[in-house]
Amino acid sequence: MxxxxxxxxxxxxxxxxxxxxxxxxxxxxxxxxxxxxxxxxxxxxxxxxxxxxxxxxxxxxxxxxxxxxxxxxxxxxxxxxxxxxxxxxxxxxxxxxxxxxxxxxxxxxxxxxxxxxxxxxxxxxxxxxxxxxxxxxxxxxxxxxxxxxxxxxxxxxxxxxxxxxxxxxxxxxxxxxxxxxxxxxxxxxxxxxxxxxxxxxxxxxxxxxxxxDYLGMLLLSGGLVALVLAANWAGTKYAWGSPVVIGLFTGAVALLVAWVLVERRAAEPVIPLHLFRDSTFDICNLVSLVAGLTGFGLVFFLPLYLQISSGASATNSGLLLLPMMFGLMIASFGVGGAVAKSGRYKWFPVASMAVSGIAAYLLSTMDADTGRVTSGFYMFLLGVGAGLSQQVVVVAVQNAAPPRDMGAATSTVTFSRMLGTSFGVSVFATILNHRLGHEIPRYLSAKDASRLPSGGSIGPGWLKHQPQSLRDGLAQAYAHALSPVFLTAAVILAVGFAASLFLKDVVLEQRGWGGADTETPAEAAG
Incomplete structure (x- = not known):
């Protein structure tokens, strides 16, 4: 190196x-x-x-x-x-x-x-x-x-x-x-x-x-805090159109615009703006954002389906997510070995968006009668999709960035995934709450609907003490309300798929330490 x-x-x-x-x-x-x-x-x-x-x-x-x-x-x-x-x-x-x-x-x-x-x-x-x-x-x-x-x-x-x-x-x-x-x-x-x-x-x-660049750090950190707060609160704690959310988004935009202006003149900008002139950096950040928004954003909603629509306990719903994690591990290990052998990475993010999109679509077809094996397979596919790109985008960005900017480039693509997860939870929660307003009257009688606790605090412990008609109605209502959540994720993944096709087909170099028992420089580790 x-x-x-x-x-x-x-x-x-x-x-x-x-x-x-x-x-x-x-x-x-x-x-x-x-x-x-x-x-x-x-x-x-x-x-x-x-x-x-x-x-x-x-x-x-x-x-x-x-x-x-x-x-x-x-x-x-x-x-x-x-x-x-x-x-x-x-x-x-x-x-x-x-x-x-x-x-x-x-x-x-x-x-x-x-x-x-x-x-x-x-x-x-x-x-x-x-x-x-x-x-x-x-x-x-x-x-x-x-x-x-x-x-x-x-x-x-x-x-x-x-x-x-x-x-x-x-x-x-x-x-x-x-x-x-x-x-x-x-x-x-x-x-x-x-x-x-x-x-x-x-x-x-x-x-x-x-x-x-102390001023740049202050402006960037303030803008990111406002942006993450808005992403976490919009559609959950506050409505998207509330003064709090609008104020946070406005403040985030103002601070980030000021940050860009400052960085153009900074000797050592926090995130060098020249990185954004590289298409690999831009596309990998977009793929990372989409992967966080869909893959990890959906993790918050799968337990709802498993607990309310599928009837699993809180503990069992966590265990039923294991197929997704196994899919992620298998894909991550397989991709790592394949890239190390061939030096090529372009088609793994493309495959990631495609497999995740298929998985999200299949998840949108589930209802209260979908079996555990079937839903487990869909979640396994979602994990495979996440694993196909999770580490590849980091490697691609590190390879594209100058050595002196590797830390800034790496942390940016990692942050993009975190930001995507925050937005995913907020966007999908808004869709779910909106759809529940339509589905609950369809599947619950007025008498059963009157039993619902205020604030929507519905869980397995509360459900098991309710009449069968209410449990069956809620199972159907949640299954149908979650369907557009997964379908929206599939549409977003289609955008990610289209963007990933424009990744450059680069062959990674095998320089420095490549696995042999030799000496290697710890570049920039000082």
């Missing part, structure tokens, strides 16, 4: 590029996998424990902020951390972010009130955003372009493992130990990640002090 950075005012200059043995590279990579597990496990494990947390600390009116505070902080920090990694070196950014994350985890576990917990979740999110940004970029530094797809595939497998194991672990801790362990469990995992990277990653030193 090239080690030279472009020399200009404020640019960093490497003093030396140390080498690493194959064993050192793999030990660092295992440390990154532990970091990935720690950062991704947090959201899924905490969600299961929230009811227990509220029972202990109170603050039911602020329950949504337990998750939102973490997501907002992570979203705002990720692009900034990617750029700081380019400027200061990814090793110090990774280690500092890990310390912040672990400090936030320990504080969350010791929180004595809901207010304290929310504040400490922000601290956790700041660390989590930095960890994820540095981790993906470091994987790009450690391996040659072809090998990156294979190792990014392993990272996707860890993500799927955390999605499966998180809810189970959260329930276990809440039932048999204490909810505080959903945060304390991060401490040993993070300590392993920190130690492996600190000891074995050999980084470069820089002889010039970088010029940090």
């Amino acid at each position: 090239s080690t030279a950075h472009e020399a200009r005012d404020g640019a960093i200059a490497p003093q030396a590029t140390p080498t690493m043995t194959h064993q050192q590279v793999m030990l660092v990579y295992f440390g990154l996998l532990f970091a990935m597990l720690m950062a991704t496990l947090d959201s899924s494990i905490v969600a299961t424990a929230v009811p227990t947390i509220v029972g202990d600390l109170g603050g039911l009116d602020r329950i949504g902020w337990v998750g939102a505070a973490y997501i907002l902080a992570t979203s705002a920090v990720m692009p900034l951390a990617g750029k700081l990694g380019d400027l200061l070196g990814r090793k110090p950014v990774f280690l500092a972010s890990t310390i912040v994350f672990l400090a936030g985890s320990a504080a969350c576990g010791a929180a004595q009130s809901m207010t304290q917990l929310i504040v400490f979740r922000v601290v956790q999110g700041i660390g989590g955003g930095g960890v994820m940004a540095a981790m993906f970029a470091l994987t790009g530094d450690l391996f040659s372009p072809r090998e990156r797809a294979k190792y990014q595939g392993y990272s996707a497998g860890v993500f799927a493992l955390s999605a499966i194991g998180g809810p189970l672990a959260g329930g276990f801790f809440s039932d048999h130990l204490t909810w505080r362990w959903v945060f304390y469990v991060n401490l040993p995992i993070g300590a392993i990640a920190f130690a492996l990277v600190a000891v074995f990653l050999k980084g470069r030193t820089h002889v010039e002090r970088p010029r940090i």
Whole structure:
């Protein structure tokens, strides 16, 4: 890999590029996998424990902020951390972010009130955003372009493992130990990640002090926070046309426009604007946005079908999502090996959009009588579709971006997926609520409809105490209301499919370390 950075005012200059043995590279990579597990496990494990947390600390009116505070902080920090990694070196950014994350985890576990917990979740999110940004970029530094797809595939497998194991672990801790362990469990995992990277990653030193774009960082983080808040609240907490949502979207646009104007003159812009002149960067961000919006956005609605229309318990509905996670892991590992062997990646995002679109259409055909095997197969296809592109777009962006901008480019495409997930939940929730207003009168009698709780808090525990006519009516109403949700996702995926066809057919180089027991530069890791 090239080690030279472009020399200009404020640019960093490497003093030396140390080498690493194959064993050192793999030990660092295992440390990154532990970091990935720690950062991704947090959201899924905490969600299961929230009811227990509220029972202990109170603050039911602020329950949504337990998750939102973490997501907002992570979203705002990720692009900034990617750029700081380019400027200061990814090793110090990774280690500092890990310390912040672990400090936030320990504080969350010791929180004595809901207010304290929310504040400490922000601290956790700041660390989590930095960890994820540095981790993906470091994987790009450690391996040659072809090998990156294979190792990014392993990272996707860890993500799927955390999605499966998180809810189970959260329930276990809440039932048999204490909810505080959903945060304390991060401490040993993070300590392993920190130690492996600190000891074995050999980084470069820089002889010039970088010029940090503080104004750009402030404007970008403010715009992203407003945008993510609007995406999370629109159609769920507030109506799309409410003053709050309109104000957030307006504020986000104003801040992001100001950010663009500032970045045009900045010596070291947070996200270099020249990246947007590369079609690979633009298309991969669009594909990532669509994949997050449809693949991970739909995950929030599949349990509704399984619990209300299919009659599964809350625990079983989580287990019934396993086919999707298995599909994601199988596709991620398979794609990683194929790209490493051939060096070509173009057709995997295309296939991802096509398979996901077919899966979304098939999901839209489900009704209350659809069998578990059939719905499981549809979810498996959805997982395969997600796995076909999840790591490929990261590899493509890293290959297209100049080495000095790899951190900023990587964190941008990762953020696009997170933003897509937020918008997906809001858009699909709006469609679902609108359709339920039409379907419930069709399938429920006036007497059964009068039994529905205010606020729509319908779950398996409430349903099992209701008359059979109400349960059957709700099963049909939800199945038919969810159908346009999945159909909308299929239409969005068709747009992603069309865009992915314009990806350049690039052959990845096999330079640097390619799997042999040789030495490799840890480029930009300093």
